[in-house]
Amino acid sequence: MRGLRRAAGTAAPTAAAVPVLTRRTTRPLLVPRASDSDEAPEEITRDTIKRLTKLYYYDKAEPLTTSTSQANGSQPDSRQTAAAAASCASSGLHFSNLPLWRTEWAVLPGCQEFLHVLAPHYVHMFEAIFSRPRPWLFGHLLLPAGSRSLGSAGYALASGSSSPLVGVLVQVTRAVRLRDGKFLILATACARFKVVRCVRELPYSVADVELLEDAELADDLQGAAMTAVLQAAGDEVSITSVMAAASAATREAAAAVAWAWLRGYELAVAAQQEWPGPGPREGDSDLETHLLVQELMAHGVSEVLPLPDGVVIGRCDLRQVAAAADTALQETLRNIGHLLQAGQAALEGGGLGLLGSSSSSITSLNTVVQRGVDLQGAEFEHLLSSSAASATLEDLLMLEAAVWAQLDTLIVLANRVRGTRVVGQLEQDKAELRQALLECTSVAQRLRFVLAVLGKHIKVLAAVAAVKSVQGEQRPDGGAGTQS
Numbered sequence: 001m002r003g004l005r006r007a008a009g010t011a012a013p014t015a016a017a018v019p020v021l022t023r024r025t026t027r028p029l030l031v032p033r034a035s036d037s038d039e040a041p042e043e044i045t046r047d048t049i050k051r052l053t054k055l056y057y058y059d060k061a062e063p064l065t066t067s068t069s070q071a072n073g074s075q076p077d078s079r080q081t082a083a084a085a086a087s088c089a090s091s092g093l094h095f096s097n098l099p100l101w102r103t104e105w106a107v108l109p110g111c112q113e114f115l116h117v118l119a120p121h122y123v124h125m126f127e128a129i130f131s132r133p134r135p136w137l138f139g140h141l142l143l144p145a146g147s148r149s150l151g152s153a154g155y156a157l158a159s160g161s162s163s164p165l166v167g168v169l170v171q172v173t174r175a176v177r178l179r180d181g182k183f184l185i186l187a188t189a190c191a192r193f194k195v196v197r198c199v200r201e202l203p204y205s206v207a208d209v210e211l212l213e214d215a216e217l218a219d220d221l222q223g224a225a226m227t228a229v230l231q232a233a234g235d236e237v238s239i240t241s242v243m244a245a246a247s248a249a250t251r252e253a254a255a256a257v258a259w260a261w262l263r264g265y266e267l268a269v270a271a272q273q274e275w276p277g278p279g280p281r282e283g284d285s286d287l288e289t290h291l292l293v294q295e296l297m298a299h300g301v302s303e304v305l306p307l308p309d310g311v312v313i314g315r316c317d318l319r320q321v322a323a324a325a326d327t328a329l330q331e332t333l334r335n336i337g338h339l340l341q342a343g344q345a346a347l348e349g350g351g352l353g354l355l356g357s358s359s360s361s362i363t364s365l366n367t368v369v370q371r372g373v374d375l376q377g378a379e380f381e382h383l384l385s386s387s388a389a390s391a392t393l394e395d396l397l398m399l400e401a402a403v404w405a406q407l408d409t410l411i412v413l414a415n416r417v418r419g420t421r422v423v424g425q426l427e428q429d430k431a432e433l434r435q436a437l438l439e440c441t442s443v444a445q446r447l448r449f450v451l452a453v454l455g456k457h458i459k460v461l462a463a464v465a466a467v468k469s470v471q472g473e474q475r476p477d478g479g480a481g482t483q484s
Contacts, residue, residue, distance in 0.1 A: 093210065093211040093252075093255045093256065093259055094196075094208065094209070094210050095137070095169070095193070095208065095209050095210075095211075096208045097199055097206055097208070098137065098138065098139045098169075098193075098206065098207055098208070098209050099125050099128065099129060099138045099139070099204060099205075099206055100138065100139040100140075100141050100167070100204065100205040100206065100207060101115070101122065101125070101138055101139065101140050101141070101170070101204075102140075102141045102142070102143035102146070102147075102149075102150065102163075102204075102205055103140070103141075103142070103143060103146055104142075104143065104144065104145065104146040104431060105142070105430075105431045105434075106140075106142040106168075106430075106431045106432075106434035106435045106438065107140050107168055107170070107189045107434070108168070108189060108434055108437060108438065109168055109189050109190060109191055109192060110189060110266065110304060110305050111188075111189045111303055111304055111305065112186065112187070112188050112189075112270075112300050112302065112303055112304070112305050113140075113170070113185075113186070113187050113188075113189070114184070114185070114186060114297070114300055115183070115184070115185040115186075115187060116182070116183075116184055116185075117182055117183040117184075117185060118182055119147055121147070121150075121202075121203040121204045122147075122204060123181065123182055123183065124203060124204070125138070125203075125204045126138075126172075126175075126183050126185070129172070130175065130279050130280055131279075135171050135172075136171065136172035136175075137169060137170065137171055137172075138169075138170055138172075138187075139167050139168070139169060139170065139193060139207070139209060140167055140168045140169075140170045140189065141163075141164065141165075141167035141195075141205070142163075142164045142167070142431055142432075142434075142435050143155060143163055144162060144163075149163070150201065150202060150203075150204070150205070151201055151202045156198070156201060157195050157198035157201065157205060157207055157362075158198060158362070159362055159363045159364045159365075159366065160364070160366070161366060162366070162371055163366060164365070164366050164367070164368075164371070164435055164438075164439075165194055165195040165362060165364075165365040165366050166192060166193070166194050166195075166212070166365050166367070166435070166438050166439050167192070167193055167194075167195070167209075167438070168189045168190065168191065168192055168193070168438065169189075169190045169191050169192075169193050169209070169211065170187045170188065170189050170190060171187060171188050171190055171267070171270065172185055172186070172187050173186050173187065173188055173270050173271075173273050173274040173275070173299075174186040174273065174274065174275045174281075174296045174299065174300075175275075175279075175280035175281070175296075176280060176281050176282065176289065176292045176293055176296055177280045177281070177282040178282075178289060178293075179286060179289055183280060184293055184296060185280075186273075186296050186297075186299065186300045188267060188270040188305055190262060190267060191211050191212075191258065191259070191262055192211065192212040192438055193209040193210060193211050193212060194209065194210055194212055194362075194365055195207045195208075195209055195362055195365075196208050196209060196210050196362050197362065198362075210255075211255045211258070211259065212255075212441075213251060213254035213255045213258055214254075214258070214390075214441070214442055214443050215390035215441050215442035215443075215444075216390040216391065216396070216442055216443050216444070217254045217257065217258060218250050218251060218254040218390075219390045220254075221250055221253045221254050221257065221329070222246075222250045224253070224329070224333060225246055225249040225250040225253050225333065225336075226246045226249075226250075228249060228333040228334075228336055229242055229245045229246045229249055229336060229339070229340065230242065230246075232336055232337050232340060233245075233340055237340055241340055242340070244339075245336060245339040245340045248339045249332070249333065249336045249339055252332050252336075252339075253329055253332045253333060256328040256329060256331070256332045257325045257328055257329050259328070260321070260324045260325035260327075260328040261321060261325055264316070264320070264321035264324050264325070265307070265308065265316050265318065265321045266305075266307065267305070268308040268316055269305055269306055269307070269308050270305060272308075273299045273300075365439065367384070367436075367439045368384060368432055368435055368436045368439060369384050373429070373432050373436075375429070375432065375433065375436065380436070380449070380452055380453075383445065383448055383449050383452055384436055384439070384440075384445075384449070390442045390443075390444060391442070391443070391444035395444060396443055396444060396447070399444060399447040399448065399451070400447065402447075402451055403447060403450055403451060403454070406451060406454040406455065406458065407454065409458055410454060410457060410458055410461065413458060413461035413462055413465055414461060416461075416465040416468070416469075417461055417464045417465050417468060433453060436449060437449060437450070
């Protein structure tokens with residue numbers, strides 16, 4: 001013990017002469033010390049997180065590209081377009097590296113969603129989305145059991161799995177970054193798409209997708225597409241390549257026209273609601289953040305986005321939208337040479353090319369029928385299984401009139417059974433019903449499916465109304481029956 005004391009005594013002067021690196025001299029690069037700043041520790045932490053986020057996401061997100069000029073307003077590069085068509089059998093509007101929000105519910109085009117992004121992998125996804133220029137686009141895809149199924153082989157983005165492959169393209173119109181780094185987002189569902197190639201599954205899914213067109217629009221443009229292909233085809237092009245290119249050109253033209261109407265008319269209200277700026281908004285205090293959330297929610301009261309045809313919203317110039325759609329059509333038909341080249345090259349190389357999906361494992365879309373989902377009605381399965389041929393305008397108008405009549409009947413019966421617990425009797429898998437609507441390939445098939453769903457609900461409500469009426473007539477006090 002005495003020796004240790006002597007050693008300590010001789011070491012003390014030496015230690016005093018040697019400079020020692022203290023914690024104060026080793027200041028971290030990003031995290032400031034609370035003692036060196038007048039800011040509160042919470043503000044310092046938030047500022048540090050923001051700087052780390054910028055370092056990580058700046059110019060690091062996967063590029064979201066499309067093979068057509070109508071999607072991003074720029075002119076397509078012919079070599080890139082030809083390469084895209086040859087590599088992924090592109091038809092219509094093709095989005096590469098689209099991040100997917102896969103949830104337990106399905107959403108329909110024209111609907112608005114409030115998204116409270118809590119899961120870390122989806123916070124990561126939206127940070128990557130917000131690091132890109134507008135528009136902020138992502139895909140919404142039904143996934144049974146939600147994030148718990150991510151990475152599972154049974155729910156992979158591949159043919160034959162239990163995961164649907166038809167979803168909706170969604171655009172973020174407003175976003176608030178909350179104090180804890182999470183997001184509250186107002187988003188608008190735009191158009192249906194199908195997954196053509198899985199890029200990755202984790203930490204969140206990314207895929208190449210193509211927008212889906214309705215059969216009625218494709219049939220209307222089939223003649224123009226065939227004429228354009230025949231004019232562009234030379235003597236060396238085989239008839240097989242011509243037919244394949246005509247089919248692909250029809251789908252591409254239909255998607256381009258639908259996209260022009262969607263962006264110019266159907267989403268005009270969402271465009272008016274959109275917040276400008278390079279990123280999500282955030283308040284400097286809890287009160288400012290709360291006010292931003294209130295402002296965000298004030299424009300998303302209605303789940304269904306109204307069309308811009310009212311006096312309050314302001315009418316659209318439909319002639320201008322129609323002219324833009326015609327321009328998109330003509331631009332598509334003028335640039336179909338790459339479809340012929342891709343089809344011919346694929347045939348010469350022994351691949352399927354535009355006749356199939358040789359570069360992708362997606363051969364079926366895992367529809368409701370293919371996955372064996374029970375929608376509790378034989379008429380549902382029949383409508384979804386049958387080939388959905390397009391309908392004439394007169395047929396569509398009659399189907400629309402039938403939908404209005406069914407809705408009126410439904411309202412009358414709902415008033416008669418008011419106060420009666422019929423929710424359990426009407427219980428359906430709403431997510432799968434909406435998914436079935438997404439997978440309808442024509443407007444006529446969609447309207448017939450809606451009629452079948454309304455008819456099933458009307459039968460249940462009519463039975464409940466009849467029971468309630470009988471119970472009212474048999475009351476012990478001899479009271480009158482229930483009046484409608």
